[in-house]
Amino acid sequence: MAGARRGPNWLLVYAVAYMVFLYAPVVLLPLFAFNDATIVAFPLSGFTTKWFTVLWETEALHGAVRNSLIVAVSSALIATMLGASAARAMARYRFPAKKGIVGFIMLPLVLPEIIVAVALLVMLMQLGLSLSLWTVVAGHVLICTPFAIAILSSAFQGLDQSLEEASLDLGESRWGTFRRVTLPLVMPGVVSSLLITFTISLDEFIIAFFLTGTDVTLPVYIWSQLRFPSKLPSIMALGAILLALSVLLLVLAEWFRRRAAARQGKDATAAGGLL
Amino acid sequence: MTARPIIELRNLSKSFGAVQALRGIDATIREGEFFSLLGPSGCGKTTLLRMIAGFEAPSGGSIVIDGKPMDGIPANHRPTNMVFQSYAIFPHLSVAGNVGYGLKRKKLSRAEIAAEVEAALEKVDLAGYGSRAAHELSGGQRQRVALARALVMRPKVVLLDEPLSALDKKLREQMQVELRALQQSLGITFILVTHDQEEALIMSDRIAVMFDGQIAQMASPEELYRTPRTRRVASFIGVMNFLPARMKGESPEGIEIDIPALGSARIPRDRVPEGLRPERIESIGIRPEMLTILFDEANSAEREAEGQVVANSYYGDMTYYDVRLAGQEAQVTISMRNTAGRSVARPGTTVRVGWGAESVVLFD
Ligand SMILES: Nc1ncnc2c1ncn2[C@@H]1O[C@H](COP(=O)(O)OP(=O)(O)OP(=O)(O)O)[C@@H](O)[C@H]1O
Ligand SMILES: [Mg+2]
DSSP, rough: OOOGOOOOOHHHHHHHHHHHHHHHHHHHHHHHHHHSSSSOOOSSOOOOOOOHHHHHOOEEEEEEEEHHHHHHHHHHHHHHHHHHHHHHHHHHHOOTTTTHHHHHHGGGGOOOOHHHHHHHHHHHHTTOOOOOHHHHHHHHHHHHHHHHHHHHHHHHHHOOOOHHHHHTTTTTHHHIIIIIHHHHHHHHHHHHHHHHHHHHHHTOOOHHHHOOOOOOOOOHHHHHHHOGGHHHHEEEEEEHHHHHHHHHHHHHHHHHHHHHHTTTTOTTTTOOOOO | OOOOOEEEEEEEEEEEEEEEEEEEEEEEEEEOOOOEESTTSSSSSHHHHHHTTTTTTEEEEEEEEEEOOOTTTGGSSSSSEEEOOOOOOOOSOOOOHHHGGGGSSSSOHHHHHHHHHHHHHHHTOOTTTSSSSGGOOHHHHHHHHHHHHHHHEEEEEEEEESTTTOOOOHHHHHHHHHHHHHHHHOOEEEEEESSSSHHHHHHHSEEEETTTEEEEEEHHHHHHHOOOOHHHHHHHSOOOOEEEOEEEEETEEEEEEETTTEEEEEEEEGOOOTTGGGGGOOEEOOOGGEEEOOOOOOOSSSSSEEEEEEEEEEEESSEEEEEETTTSEEEEEEEOOOOOTTTOOOOOOOOOOOEGGGGOOOOO
């Protein structure tokens, strides 16, 4: 075997380089978050947690976090609900111009966000609506729904229609059938959808920047702080927190999905999923 | 049987766009009866069953269940329960959760539900399986759970869509007997959809044979086998030999038939189906077991013909012989029970074939 090798394994080199390129910046975040210096540069000078204390004491940041959570939770819930309805309709029913309608719903997936943002802004101005967190939610729902549909349609497609019929046949109402059979069976998809749309909304900048009023979301707040070099380390600390939270959320979602798959006796890795 | 009707189908039809799945279905199914819908793939059996269950709306005609017209009544308000072909076991629930699913909506206490579930599981021989997860069951067990889930609702009619087709041959044969015994002991009406004629014969009180969205014949298994009304029904149920024939004469006692391959015979009146027009007879049918090969010199039959063995298929207890009848192109299949001391006749052997007039089946 060893005799067959000539020179370095280029595929391995490529893979390692790729991983470094992808994750090195991410590793820098927690590194500088705990670095005892105002300037973000090597060499590191010492360990501190004071940047986290600074975050804790910044009132404006708390407002931005709250705004972002409101926007992200609302967008995730609305987009997932709309996505579930659309995915179910796509899986179950045949109707005229189905392909065209589905295409239009999925379009924001490929439209440049800046165009969506400007178009929405112009439209809102024309309608005379004032900008607020809810206009941001509306914009985020628009871009999150295609993701929700993409995730949920595989869940609904895999759902055996006779299960819902069996429930009806056993005397359950349509709503009861949805609650007792459909929802539990597509739950892993719903959780994935909530998680992904939440994440998309949470770190979305362009639409939030254009459509927000006086209440800024977290990414917009962070962008506004970047003008002050002295704020940079505390932004790093904030990034580190967000990073930890994202990883935690992902792990939770995957654990949930695997547990659901195991209970139904499916092979968790075969069922497809986030990780 | 003079039981009262439980389901009445009146001039029922169903179209899916341009496809006419069912046409002019008329049938009365009696209370406590094991009724089968039998027919080849695509003849509309499932569609008919789903209309009775309330999953499809008829395009025309009416369905009456237990004296009540079912127009506009959804599946969850009908006194029927279905065993699906795929069983449709809820994968996120345990066996007990599946069986007790429909009881949750009835106003029963937890203990009452548990008792009902256990009783239903006992009926299908699954006592003690309540806590199993749905995916821990074998095919046969899933089928039983689906049945228990339907029975626990105390339906007036149980609808079964090819419930045994997913099982292997041995298990299927065992379940046919068990299902029939269970239905007999419960006295509930069962409607079974199947494309397996043997299964229908074994299990049913009555069978409706369907072709192309219509009922071709509705009768008891014995009547269906002995007196199929059309050539198509005859060849669908069991094996049937068809031989060219012509009417020679008619008398009050019966019809005189000339069958060139076998000879002529008088068919008694009671073997002539009602509404048959004898002058239009072109062929007759005769079952393989109604023909005999007369191996022994001493043996004789009411009527005899000469033939030559072309091929044989040995089944252990039986042998099926393909025999060419002397002087004719006609070939028939004859089934013979194997007996001790008699060896299977080789191809090429000349044999005497015995038959009787009362075993001849007539159709237009
Ligand atoms: N939802 C539907 N849309 C369009 N056509 C349908 C639909 N359901 C059934 N059909 C058509 O109606 C006819 C009867 O179908 P059905 O499923 O009742 O047949 P079947 O006798 O149960 O056959 P099988 O033994 O293969 O299950 C078929 O030609 C089928 O293609
Ligand atoms: Mg069918």
